[in-house]
Amino acid sequence: MISFERVTKRYPDGTVAVNELSFTAPDGAITVLVGPSGCGKTTSLRMVNRLIEPTEGRIAIDGTDVRARPAAELRRSIGYVIQHAGLFPHRTIVDNIATVPRLLGAERRVARARAHELMELVGLDPALAKRYPHQLSGGQQQRVGVARALAADPPVLLMDEPFSAVDPIVRKGLQEEFLRIQAEFAKTILFVTHDIDEAIKLGDKIAVLREGGVLAQFDSPDRLLSEPADEFVEQFLGRDRGIRRLTFYPSDGLSLLEGPVVASDTPAPSVRDAALAAGTPWLLVVDGERRPLGWANPAALPDRGPVGAARLIGFGHAFVRGTDSLRAALDSAVLSATGWAVGVDGEGRTLGVISQESIGAAIRAAHTQARAERADGAKADEAKADEAKADEAKADEAKADEARADEAEAQAGAGDVAAKSGKQPAERAG
Numbered sequence: 001m002i003s004f005e006r007v008t009k010r011y012p013d014g015t016v017a018v019n020e021l022s023f024t025a026p027d028g029a030i031t032v033l034v035g036p037s038g039c040g041k042t043t044s045l046r047m048v049n050r051l052i053e054p055t056e057g058r059i060a061i062d063g064t065d066v067r068a069r070p071a072a073e074l075r076r077s078i079g080y081v082i083q084h085a086g087l088f089p090h091r092t093i094v095d096n097i098a099t100v101p102r103l104l105g106a107e108r109r110v111a112r113a114r115a116h117e118l119m120e121l122v123g124l125d126p127a128l129a130k131r132y133p134h135q136l137s138g139g140q141q142q143r144v145g146v147a148r149a150l151a152a153d154p155p156v157l158l159m160d161e162p163f164s165a166v167d168p169i170v171r172k173g174l175q176e177e178f179l180r181i182q183a184e185f186a187k188t189i190l191f192v193t194h195d196i197d198e199a200i201k202l203g204d205k206i207a208v209l210r211e212g213g214v215l216a217q218f219d220s221p222d223r224l225l226s227e228p229a230d231e232f233v234e235q236f237l238g239r240d241r242g243i244r245r246l247t248f249y250p251s252d253g254l255s256l257l258e259g260p261v262v263a264s265d266t267p268a269p270s271v272r273d274a275a276l277a278a279g280t281p282w283l284l285v286v287d288g289e290r291r292p293l294g295w296a297n298p299a300a301l302p303d304r305g306p307v308g309a310a311r312l313i314g315f316g317h318a319f320v321r322g323t324d325s326l327r328a329a330l331d332s333a334v335l336s337a338t339g340w341a342v343g344v345d346g347e348g349r350t351l352g353v354i355s356q357e358s359i360g361a362a363i364r365a366a367h368t369q370a371r372a373e374r375a376d377g378a379k380a381d382e383a384k385a386d387e388a389k390a391d392e393a394k395a396d397e398a399k400a401d402e403a404r405a406d407e408a409e410a411q412a413g414a415g416d417v418a419a420k421s422g423k424q425p426a427e428r429a430g
């Protein structure tokens with residue numbers, strides 16, 4: 001757990017880069033600091049490993065002020081990844097990764113063996129081990145940066161725009177790899193980016209900063225998208241936050257229709273007659289393994305031959321029910337020429353189809369449920385706060401009782417002494 005407690009950083013020229021910043025980055029989670037250029041993200045991050053010292057306030061890791069430890073020792077216990085990776089240019093890749101374990105006293109052989117394991121973990125070809133950083137692509141260098149930060153197995157990682165310097169496709173790959181590694185290692189991560197999409201994709205918690213280093217909102221991505229604290233956050237999130245929010249709604253509750261799904265070798269006339277009788281607007285034709293082939297218009301089916309021989313209309317892409325979100329399901333329907341989405345299982349076999357309208361209804365239901373859950377959550381928080389207040393009041397009462405008892409005891413004791421010396425306490429006091 002990393003806690004910022006009213007942290008302010010004022011540079012010598014008077015610039016207030018961070019202003020009374022307070023939030024707690026929970027254990028084993030990714031907390032993203034996001035905001036426009038110059039809002040104090042990097043300054044905040046570098047105060048955790050004491051590359052910058054705060055002017056006021058306190059930063060603590062697991063309750064201990066970071067200033068309680070010598071800076072060099074602190075830094076060795078915290079992984080740090082920066083834009084362009086910041087690798088040592090004259091060391092090979094394997095030695096770059098082995099740097100911190102070596103500093104911590106690991107034998108060269110042990111540190112290198114660990115470095116090779118980490119290269120595999122972050123998806124680097126072992127053949128790159130003996131190269132130098134300039135002989136690697138930007139994406140490969142970033143992977144080395146991540147491997148190096150993980151080498152000493154630190155509980156805390158600081159990452160400053162680690163994926164910003166690579167093209168969007170490589171970046172997406174790095175983000176996915178990073179989430180996979182985090183699912184396995186559950187580090188406590190503070191991650192800086194100026195890209196709200198990256199923040200939403202990676203963050204368990206997001207701290208949105210505004211200019212002057214002021215915290216605008218600290219929330220989960222879903223909460224941020226559904227309830228931006230103010231106009232600044234709303235604008236920063238962008239116009240399509242409603243659509244992006246659908247990423248947090250699962251698709252497993254969607255009811256898929258199996259009726260319109262037909263095997264490609266079924267005789268066309270029989271499916272045509274059945275579909276027209278049932279008022280089915282579109283038929284999804286699938287192969288022998290139930291993989292989708294395309295849509296057929298029942299009214300246009302021929303009088304002879306299998307349905308698979310008819311002219312089929314492309315279905316765009318299918319969504320995987322359960323794994324993909326409602327956003328993916330909606331996207332599938334929007335991209336399909338018929339307005340219907342195709343739901344498949346993990347193996348790509350068709351489970352059924354669903355119309356845009358039905359997905360719309362599922363979205364409305366998900367919104368209603370989320371609102372109810374938020375209201376319940378707020379009530380539970382209130383109840384917890386009331387309980388905490390009641391506990392505090394009880395503790396105060398107990399303390400007051402104790403103080404009264406002490407006083408009474410002291411007076412009784414004083415009485416004893418007074419009695420022994422033949423004087424009254426009042427006399428002694430006077």
Ligand SMILES: Nc1ncnc2c1ncn2[C@@H]1O[C@H](COP(=O)(O)OP(=O)(O)OP(=O)(O)O)[C@@H](O)[C@H]1O
Nearest residue numbers: 011013015017036037038039040041042043044194
């Ligand atoms: N050494 C310094 N002296 C004076 N001002 C500084 C110094 N370093 C940073 N600043 C200022 O502090 C503010 C916050 O800078 P910081 O680098 O933390 O922002 P950032 O949010 O990380 O920006 P970016 O996204 O552009 O990297 C900016 O106004 C910056 O100009």
